[in-house]
Amino acid sequence: MxxxxxxxxAGLVFAIGLGISGMTNPxxxxxxxxxxxxxDPSLAFVMAGAIGAHVGAAQxxxxxxxxxxxxxxxxxxxxxxxxxLVLGAALFGLGWGTAGFCPGPALVDLVAPSTAxxxxxxxxxxxxxxxxxxxxxxxxxxxxxxxxxxxxxxxxES
Amino acid sequence: MFTPVxxxxxxxLIGTSASALLILNARVAGISGIVGGLVEPRRGExxxxxxxxAGLLLGGLAxxxxVPGSVVPRQGVAPTAFIxxxxxxxxxxxxxxxxxxxxxxxxxxxxxxxxxxxAVVTFxxxxxxxxxxxxxxxxxxxx
Numbered sequence: 001m002x003x004x005x006x007x008x009x010a011g012l013v014f015a016i017g018l019g020i021s022g023m024t025n026p027x028x029x030x031x032x033x034x035x036x037x038x039x040d041p042s043l044a045f046v047m048a049g050a051i052g053a054h055v056g057a058a059q060x061x062x063x064x065x066x067x068x069x070x071x072x073x074x075x076x077x078x079x080x081x082x083x084x085l086v087l088g089a090a091l092f093g094l095g096w097g098t099a100g101f102c103p104g105p106a107l108v109d110l111v112a113p114s115t116a117x118x119x120x121x122x123x124x125x126x127x128x129x130x131x132x133x134x135x136x137x138x139x140x141x142x143x144x145x146x147x148x149x150x151x152x153x154x155x156x157e158s
Numbered sequence: 159m160f161t162p163v164x165x166x167x168x169x170x171l172i173g174t175s176a177s178a179l180l181i182l183n184a185r186v187a188g189i190s191g192i193v194g195g196l197v198e199p200r201r202g203e204x205x206x207x208x209x210x211x212a213g214l215l216l217g218g219l220a221x222x223x224x225v226p227g228s229v230v231p232r233q234g235v236a237p238t239a240f241i242x243x244x245x246x247x248x249x250x251x252x253x254x255x256x257x258x259x260x261x262x263x264x265x266x267x268x269x270x271x272x273x274x275x276x277a278v279v280t281f282x283x284x285x286x287x288x289x290x291x292x293x294x295x296x297x298x299x300x301x
Contacts, residue, residue: 002182003182003183003205003206003209004205004206004209005209006178006179006182006183007179007183007185007206007207007209007210007213008209008210008212008213009178009213010175010176010178010179010182010183010187010210010213011175011209011210011211011212011213011214011215011216011217012213012214012216012217012220013171013172013174013175013178013213013217014171014172014175014176014187014189014210014213014214014217014260015213015214015215015216015217015218015220015221016168016171016217016220016221016224017168017169017170017171017172017173017174017175018168018172018217018221019168019217019218019221019222019224019225019228019229020164020167020168020171020221020224020225020228021161021164021165021167021168021169021171021172022161022164022165022168022228023165023168024218024221024228024229025228025232026232026234026235027235028161030235030289030293033282033285033286033288033289033290034286034289034290034293034294035286035290036290036294040159040160041160041162042160042161042162042165043165045161045162045165045166045169046165046166046168046169046172047169047263047264047267048166048169049165049166049167049168049169049170049172049173050169050170050172050173050176050263050264051169051173051264051267051268052169052170052173053169053170053171053172053173053174053176053177054172054173054174054176054177054180054264054265054268055173055268056177057176057177057180057181057268058176058177058180058265058268058269059268059269059270060181061180061181061184062269075186076256076257076273078256078273079273080273081272081273081276084254084255084256085255085256085273085276085277086255086276086277086280087251087254087255088250088251088252088253088254088255088256088277089251089255089262089276089277089278089280089281089284090251090280090281090283090284091247091250091251091254091255091284092247092248092251092252092255092258092281092284093251093280093281093282093283093284093285093286093287093288094244094247094251094284094285094287094288095243095244095245095246095247095248095251095288096244096248096259096281096285096288097284097285097286097287097288097289097290097292098236098240098241098243098244098247098288098289098292099234099235099236099240099241099244099245099248100235100289101244101245101248102189102248102258102259102260103189103190103193103248103252103258103259103260104189104214104258104259104260106245106248107189107193107211107214107215107218108214108215108217108218108221108229109218109229109232110215110218111215111218111219111222111229112218112222112229112230112231112232113231114231114232114233114234115234115238116232116233116234116238116241117231117232117234119234119238119241119242119245120241120242120244120245120248121245122245123241123242123243123244123245123246123248123249124193124245124246124248124249125193125197125249126245126246126249127245127246127247127248127249127250127251127253128190128193128194128197128249128250128252128253129197129249130246130249130250131194131249131250131253131254132197132198132253135253
């Protein structure tokens with residue numbers, strides 16, 4: 001119950017942060033990504049504020065090794081810079097730069113429904129379902145699955 | 159419009175939320191991972207995700223009220239067909255690379271993760287290319 005309450009409050013604060021930062025407005029995302037014309041560097045300030053407020057806790061968690069297992073944290077099983085990482089990030093960027101939505105702001109914007117946001121979120125979930133089907137077929141362990149090698153288990157320390 | 163102060167404050171709240179989830183729940187606040195875990199449910203990994211998403215939605219309603227104009231119906235920056243393809247790419251791509259702007263961007267960079275650094279550089283680059291192409295080339299062709 002405590003875990004549910006903390007997750008709920010974390011989600012609540014996350015959404016309020018997104019709204020205050022302006023990131024729920026896809027025009028601000030495009031204003032950052034499209035460097036031609038009037039460039040809007042706001043997104044970099046959001047990242048700076050977020051990393052500034054999180055780096056202490058993240059580094060503490062690395063040092064305290066609590067939790068030790070990357071899988072327990074829901075971290076990716078892979079520790080290498082590999083093709084899925086780069087290809088997946090490239091595809092994500094193409095979608096992000098096209099619509100101006102990434103997963104967090106898209107879910108927050110869902111409370112003010114429009115054709116654009118409902119279409120985007122439905123397609124995003126469909127994309128995750130397609131990944132699930134494709135991934136199971138390929139036999140690759142799902143993100144957050146038990147690490148298969150000691151190297152993977154040690155990944156969180158590096 | 160450049161909004162350095164509110165963006166910094168909003169960002170700090172996002173980072174605080176990620177810290178709370180890491181310390182209290184020992185989980186990484188990556189939104190694509192949280193939602194992806196609901197698409198691929200595993201025992202003991204559903205409840206907190208539902209609670210987080212519920213908080214995200216209620217937080218959306220709260221901030222819509224606190225900061226007028228922050229959460230309003232969005233028209234979309236590209237034609238709806240493009241938005242649909244973009245959604246598919248975001249859903250598939252974030253699951254393939256294991257993170258999005260929050261998971262790789264905020265949380266990964268805070269861990270000084272090399273994987274996340276590569277992911278962020280990659281999605282910023284392709285995001286820039288897509289934004290330029292859609293805003294300046296494709297939309298003119300469609301119109």
